[in-house]
Amino acid sequence: MSLTMGDGPFAKPLAGELNFDLTASAPGHVLYVHQLDRRIRGEFAGRTVVDTVRARMLHETRLLPQWYLPIEDVAPGVLVESDHRTHCPFKGDARYWHLRVGDRTVRDAGWSYPDPVAGSPDLRGLIAFYHDRLDAWFEEDERLPTHPRDPFHRVDARRSSRRVTVRVRDVPMADTTGAVALFETGLPARWYLPAEDVATEHLVPSETVTICPYKGRARYFHFRADSGRVDDVAWSFAAPFAEAGPAADMLCFDGPEVSVTVES
Numbered sequence: 185m186s187l188t189m190g191d192g193p194f195a196k197p198l199a200g201e202l203n204f205d206l207t208a209s210a211p212g213h214v215l216y217v218h219q220l221d222r223r224i225r226g227e228f229a230g231r232t233v234v235d236t237v238r239a240r241m242l243h244e245t246r247l248l249p250q251w252y253l254p255i256e257d258v259a260p261g262v263l264v265e266s267d268h269r270t271h272c273p274f275k276g277d278a279r280y281w282h283l284r285v286g287d288r289t290v291r292d293a294g295w296s297y298p299d300p301v302a303g304s305p306d307l308r309g310l311i312a313f314y315h316d317r318l319d320a321w322f323e324e325d326e327r328l329p330t331h332p333r334d335p336f337h338r339v340d341a342r343r344s345s346r347r348v349t350v351r352v353r354d355v356p357m358a359d360t361t362g363a364v365a366l367f368e369t370g371l372p373a374r375w376y377l378p379a380e381d382v383a384t385e386h387l388v389p390s391e392t393v394t395i396c397p398y399k400g401r402a403r404y405f406h407f408r409a410d411s412g413r414v415d416d417v418a419w420s421f422a423a424p425f426a427e428a429g430p431a432a433d434m435l436c437f438d439g440p441e442v443s444v445t446v447e448s
Contacts, residue, residue, distance in 0.1 A: 190370020376434035
């Protein structure tokens, strides 16, 4: 998301400052494709259906980055052409493909642009897949939990002695000088707090679970007090990915009824 969303240089509207007029220099809808120097594999129905070291990544205004993989590196016989077609004014007419292995078929699992419009990056001979329509994806030998990771996206977790206090509604929930500040591309700083400095008696486990491709699997907590309940007011990563490692088992709060104050 870092190039075309949030505070990235091609985001609309532009959050930062440049020394030239981007509006005049670049189209309103930006496409940027580059080569990836990593092995990408996709599995479906117990079979590796695509395996390539020639992947390309497309960054597009207001969209998450997307892999485009050489059709030559898709296993023979697993693609079945669909009747479905769509048109993108920036890339052209998309042709869709079913994915079939044995008695399992997923419809319209991927798409290609055999004849991109003028001005589009050359996507001929490439196919993109809906990430969740395959059973598993790997970068090298590491399984990815969700959509492709953006190589321009960064996560930095830094221990901080700044005093951080948190209130939910009118209830003091945390007061600590042992927080971890998590800085993530395109997002505001998040403050992760040691559980021993949080009024955990007001937290009850939620059934909500989310998976972030950059931080890992988060479990959520509701706030409960005499004033009532606030759903999914806090979350924690029990086993975060390496970039977010210092925030393991800490609690982070956010939401319209949450007030986080950080000493300057």
